[in-house]
Amino acid sequence: MKTAIQPTRQENYPEWYQQVIKAADLAENSPVRGCMIIKPWGYGIWERMQARLDKMFKDTGHVNAYFPLFIPLSYLQKEADHVDGFAKECAVVTHHRLEADSEGNLQPAGKLDEPLVVRPTSETIIGEAFSRWTQSYRDLPILVNQWANVVRWEMRTRLFLRTSEFLWQEGHTAHATKDEAIQETMQMLNVYRDFARDFNAMSVIHGEKTPDERFPGAEVTYTIEAMMQDKKALQAGTSHFLGQNFSKAADISFSDEKGGKQFAWTTSWGVSTRMVGGLVMTHSDDNGLVLPPKVAPQQIVICPVYKTPEQRSEVLEFCHNLRKELRSKKYDDEELRVHIDDRDIRGGGKQWEWIKKGVPIRIEVGKRDLDKGQVFMGRRDQDKKQGIAIEEFKSKVVEMLGEMQDNLLKKSEDFTNKNIETISSKDQFIEYFKNPDSGFARVNFALDSDYEQVCKKLKVSARCMPIEDQELSGDCVFSGKKPEKVALFGRSY
Amino acid sequence: MKTAIQPTRQENYPEWYQQVIKAADLAENSPVRGCMIIKPWGYGIWERMQARLDKMFKDTGHVNAYFPLFIPLSYLQKEADHVDGFAKECAVVTHHRLEADSEGNLQPAGKLDEPLVVRPTSETIIGEAFSRWTQSYRDLPILVNQWANVVRWEMRTRLFLRTSEFLWQEGHTAHATKDEAIQETMQMLNVYRDFARDFNAMSVIHGEKTPDERFPGAEVTYTIEAMMQDKKALQAGTSHFLGQNFSKAADISFSDEKGGKQFAWTTSWGVSTRMVGGLVMTHSDDNGLVLPPKVAPQQIVICPVYKTPEQRSEVLEFCHNLRKELRSKKYDDEELRVHIDDRDIRGGGKQWEWIKKGVPIRIEVGKRDLDKGQVFMGRRDQDKKQGIAIEEFKSKVVEMLGEMQDNLLKKSEDFTNKNIETISSKDQFIEYFKNPDSGFARVNFALDSDYEQVCKKLKVSARCMPIEDQELSGDCVFSGKKPEKVALFGRSY
Numbered sequence: 013m014k015t016a017i018q019p020t021r022q023e024n025y026p027e028w029y030q031q032v033i034k035a036a037d038l039a040e041n042s043p044v045r046g047c048m049i050i051k052p053w054g055y056g057i058w059e060r061m062q063a064r065l066d067k068m069f070k071d072t073g074h075v076n077a078y079f080p081l082f083i084p085l086s087y088l089q090k091e092a093d094h095v096d097g098f099a100k101e102c103a104v105v106t107h108h109r110l111e112a113d114s115e116g117n118l119q120p121a122g123k124l125d126e127p128l129v130v131r132p133t134s135e136t137i138i139g140e141a142f143s144r145w146t147q148s149y150r151d152l153p154i155l156v157n158q159w160a161n162v163v164r165w166e167m168r169t170r171l172f173l174r175t176s177e178f179l180w181q182e183g184h185t186a187h188a189t190k191d192e193a194i195q196e197t198m199q200m201l202n203v204y205r206d207f208a209r210d211f212n213a214m215s216v217i218h219g220e221k222t223p224d225e226r227f228p229g230a231e232v233t234y235t236i237e238a239m240m241q242d243k244k245a246l247q248a249g250t251s252h253f254l255g256q257n258f259s260k261a262a263d264i265s266f267s268d269e270k271g272g273k274q275f276a277w278t279t280s281w282g283v284s285t286r287m288v289g290g291l292v293m294t295h296s297d298d299n300g301l302v303l304p305p306k307v308a309p310q311q312i313v314i315c316p317v318y319k320t321p322e323q324r325s326e327v328l329e330f331c332h333n334l335r336k337e338l339r340s341k342k343y344d345d346e347e348l349r350v351h352i353d354d355r356d357i358r359g360g361g362k363q364w365e366w367i368k369k370g371v372p373i374r375i376e377v378g379k380r381d382l383d384k385g386q387v388f389m390g391r392r393d394q395d396k397k398q399g400i401a402i403e404e405f406k407s408k409v410v411e412m413l414g415e416m417q418d419n420l421l422k423k424s425e426d427f428t429n430k431n432i433e434t435i436s437s438k439d440q441f442i443e444y445f446k447n448p449d450s451g452f453a454r455v456n457f458a459l460d461s462d463y464e465q466v467c468k469k470l471k472v473s474a475r476c477m478p479i480e481d482q483e484l485s486g487d488c489v490f491s492g493k494k495p496e497k498v499a500l501f502g503r504s505y
Numbered sequence: 506m507k508t509a510i511q512p513t514r515q516e517n518y519p520e521w522y523q524q525v526i527k528a529a530d531l532a533e534n535s536p537v538r539g540c541m542i543i544k545p546w547g548y549g550i551w552e553r554m555q556a557r558l559d560k561m562f563k564d565t566g567h568v569n570a571y572f573p574l575f576i577p578l579s580y581l582q583k584e585a586d587h588v589d590g591f592a593k594e595c596a597v598v599t600h601h602r603l604e605a606d607s608e609g610n611l612q613p614a615g616k617l618d619e620p621l622v623v624r625p626t627s628e629t630i631i632g633e634a635f636s637r638w639t640q641s642y643r644d645l646p647i648l649v650n651q652w653a654n655v656v657r658w659e660m661r662t663r664l665f666l667r668t669s670e671f672l673w674q675e676g677h678t679a680h681a682t683k684d685e686a687i688q689e690t691m692q693m694l695n696v697y698r699d700f701a702r703d704f705n706a707m708s709v710i711h712g713e714k715t716p717d718e719r720f721p722g723a724e725v726t727y728t729i730e731a732m733m734q735d736k737k738a739l740q741a742g743t744s745h746f747l748g749q750n751f752s753k754a755a756d757i758s759f760s761d762e763k764g765g766k767q768f769a770w771t772t773s774w775g776v777s778t779r780m781v782g783g784l785v786m787t788h789s790d791d792n793g794l795v796l797p798p799k800v801a802p803q804q805i806v807i808c809p810v811y812k813t814p815e816q817r818s819e820v821l822e823f824c825h826n827l828r829k830e831l832r833s834k835k836y837d838d839e840e841l842r843v844h845i846d847d848r849d850i851r852g853g854g855k856q857w858e859w860i861k862k863g864v865p866i867r868i869e870v871g872k873r874d875l876d877k878g879q880v881f882m883g884r885r886d887q888d889k890k891q892g893i894a895i896e897e898f899k900s901k902v903v904e905m906l907g908e909m910q911d912n913l914l915k916k917s918e919d920f921t922n923k924n925i926e927t928i929s930s931k932d933q934f935i936e937y938f939k940n941p942d943s944g945f946a947r948v949n950f951a952l953d954s955d956y957e958q959v960c961k962k963l964k965v966s967a968r969c970m971p972i973e974d975q976e977l978s979g980d981c982v983f984s985g986k987k988p989e990k991v992a993l994f995g996r997s998y
Contacts, residue, residue, distance in 0.1 A: 040634075042572070042573045042630070042633075042634070043577060043580070043630075043633055044573040044575045044576070044577060044621065044630070047573035047574070047575060048573075049570070049571070049572050049573065049634055050570055050571040051570055052568035052569065052570050052649065055568075055569050055570050055571055056568070056569070058571075059569060075545035075548075075549070076545065076548050076549070076552060077542070077543055077544055077545050077548050078542070078543040078548055078551075078672065079535070079542050080535045080537040080540035080541075080542065080670060081540070081623075081654055081656065081670050082537045082540060082596070082670070083537070084536060084537060085603070085611060087536070088603075088611075089611060095603075095611070099602060099603040099604070099611060100602050100603075101601070101602060102600075102601065102602055102603055103575070103598045103600075103601055103621070104598060104599065104600040104601070104602075104603065104613040105596045105597060105598050105599075105623065106597065106598075106599045106600065106613055107595075107596075107597040107599065107620075108594070108595065108596055108597070108658040109592060109593050109594060109595055109597075109658065110578070110581075110588075110592040110593075110595055110597065110622070111592070118578060118581075118582060118588070118592060119620075120597040120599055120620050122658075127600075127612075127613050128537065128596070129603070130574075130598065130623070137535070137536075137537070140535075140536055141533075141535070141542055156545065160654075161574055161653075161654065163574065165601040165602065165615075177573060177574050177575070179571065
């Protein structure tokens with residue numbers, strides 16, 4: 013049977029991904045190099061993610077604020093590793109107006125004394141503010157988050173996964189003690205893990221990045237790594253312990269209880285619209301997007317079916333009453349999100365549109381069904397449509413949504429677990445990754461081992477050192493030395 | 506008595522405004538020219554505004570989307586008036602990386618073939634998308650909104666009122682008919698008026714801008730104008746009927762029911778963080794910010810007062826129970842927002858902090874009061890603190906919040922109405938504005954009259970032609986011609 017998305021995952025995974033996004037109308041490329049347009053259905057998913065994350069941040073004591081889009085070049089330079097990490101991919105503002113040349117063509121004019129960099133991330137500009145806000149230990153901790161757009165000039169872009177401009181949140185905190193900053197870093201890593209798992213139904217492995225994979229300027233970077241259906245890893249969120257690197261660079265200092273000068277300990281953490289791409293790749297199938305009910309902008313779409321004006325008014329009245337009743341029910345502490353699609357288009361086409369958009373439950377309501385006290389229901393996680401008694405549907409709908417959410421997570425967990433293999437030698441490691449269909453290799457790892465050459469050839473990278481899986485047995489697969497860590501390696505986005 | 510804010514409104518209104526913002530910790534200037542940092546309390550106000558506007562937009566059928574930050578120069582040039590309007594104040598990106606020069610200093614490198622303008626507004630870049638999205642009349646209307654940052658390079662900036670970067674929402678819609686687009690323009694003007702009045706308790710006059718005050722590229726611009734306490738006007742939101750100007754420039758065309766090619770009719774409308782500045786200037790007094798309860802990030806702050814550890818635990822327990830009980834109550838369809846401030850700082854200082862931050866109701870809870878079954882309450886709209894029986898407070902609190910909200914609106918309305926004067930001759934007009942303390946002049950106005958010279962000298966401008974006040978009587982004050990409109994003139998921000 014021909015699937016709604018061509019090619020299938022099996023045939024061409026990257027192209028399948030693009031086609032799922034197109035068929036679900038999530039986003040598209042814009043005429044501006046590397047910048048995407050997030051269309052309403054895609055933005056609806058991001059809004060749902062935003063709302064949940066925002067609540068989780070506030071529940072853990074954070075407040076939102078907003079800092080400038082532009083960073084003076086001299087600020088970016090304050091932390092050496094940091095500027096090295098971002099200098100190659102910065103959008104640079106050099107002029108502040110446009111002026112017609114002798115041929116009447118507009119040209120940049122009003123050259124700035126100091127170029128401004130469009131923020132690729134905001135540690136340096138926020139650090140400047142923190143340094144002014146922090147006088148005494150009583151001013152700490154500072155726990156802020158910002159919802160913003162950032163720009164990293166990417167040469168090879170892919171919708172949601174890698175774009176020159178993307179939307180994200182960046183949390184920035186400053187603390188009086190190292191311990192407190194480390195606790196914060198871990199707390200936010202856990203928030204991200206819970207968010208991915210409990211809201212997006214994505215199984216993720218949370219762990220520490222190896223030293224060379226750290227955020228530029230960080231002491232330690234933690235990550236949540238998710239396995240996509242092509243078994244590649246997606247880094248879906250990161251939480252950084254920045255030590256005193258940025259506080260020393262920006263002079264975020266305070267007088268302690270004894271009046272001595274101390275530098276603060278800072279953290280930063282972020283999740284971006286990349287998570288939408290991860291969601292798409294985790295759950296979707298060859299008929300298009302599959303949305304976990306908690307994330308879905310609409311959880312239930314009701315399609316009225318009628319032939320005559322009399323039928324129309326009867327069926328529509330029923331649909332509106334049904335929606336009202338469904339909206340009075342709650343799932344995940346929120347009213348059910350129910351949409352009536354009464355557009356005048358062919359019923360089959362309409363159904364397929366919602367399948368491709370990943371709506372969890374579709375209901376068709378016709379006059380004859382109503383007379384029989386039933387509706388037709390399609391669940392996105394099941395193939396067949398079925399008649400269901402109206403009362404039964406109403407009483408079971410919340411349970412069904414919960415079931416779908418749980419099933420999607422279970423599937424993602426099983427897939428991930430099935431595709432992690434413990435590897436005990438370098439040869440086995442090379443053999444494992446020669447197979448283009450391999451997942452993650454779980455190895456014993458000495459932090460100072462020279463693994464990069466092997467990995468580079470195989471086009472794999474260190475994903476993380478999982479926090480919940482550190483049972484060592486054997487030597488480092490790369491160096492034969494005594495390992496400090498269990499680490500996961502894999503191909504990645 | 507010395508007021509908390511120095512100088513007072515009377516003494517120096519612009520400086521008072523800056524000091525209110527500082528005392529309430531709403532925002533501050535950043536090291537980046539013209540860009541502000543919105544601090545948590547200020548951002549909390551903006552978040553409340555966002556949430557309400559977003560709901561109002563969705564209730565009127567709009568969806569959110571996101572478009573690129575950058576606009577290729579050639580796109581901006583497509584509409585002639587539009588580019589003229591914005592060319593003088595654009596941030597221009599010309600390079601996409603940084604490279605060390607021979608002295609090791611980073612310089613812009615990787616010159617772009619075509620400069621990119623940081624969006625000052627998005628008609629042109631969104632128009633390009635609309636042109637691709639619109640094939641048939643069935644694709645219309647398109648009703649989208651975007652929450653975004655925009656940049657207009659301002660030489661003289663003022664926190665919230667005029668900054669180089671600001672946050673806003675911009676709605677963009679495309680319609681098959683002119684009538685429908687005009688209806689949309691008016692609908693959104695009314696949404697803005699209702700939002701200002703019913704949520705922000707700001708009296709606004711909604712009307713049409715005179716031709717020379719239109720948005721660059723618009724056929725008609727509507728505005729909501731608010732009178733600040735110094736009697737100057739603040740343009741607080743605008744809704745534009747763009748005719749077919751942008752649809753012809755970007756080729757937003759569609760085939761109609763008969764298969765003929767038509768150009769769409771478009772609108773755009775926006776409200777920005779400027780509204781926060783308007784809110785501050787409308788309600789605040791010489792002791793600082795005054796927040797209408799619907800907007801306030803916290804509506805009630807509870808300050809426990811105690812001396813011994815035993816008192817502390819008893820008082821705190823009471824406070825937490827009180828907060829829980831208050832949170833179960835609703836005002837404006839939302840749970841009451843209640844904060845317990847248990848910081849270890851002097852009680853008087855703490856009280857003044859919340860006064861300056863504009864929190865509607867403050868509660869002090871001490872051991873002795875509890876024994877008497879009462880608490881001390883301060884209302885931001887009344888001078889004195891008073892003891893109030895706990896049960897009475899609980900039963901009246903929602904009513905009090907409503908009363909404060911209504912009073913603030915009433916005050917703003919009365920002030921505005923009192924300071925509009927009908928003027929019937931040019932001499933009288935000049936006389937009126939010679940007084941630096943004058944408000945708005947209401948005049949009969951012929952659209953083609955030459956009023957600019959007179960107004961320029963007086964430093965006043967046409968604010969709007971009010972929709973609900975068009976009773977003409979007499980000749981145009983500027984030209985003596987037969988007037989088409991009643992118009993309001995005034996000084997402005």
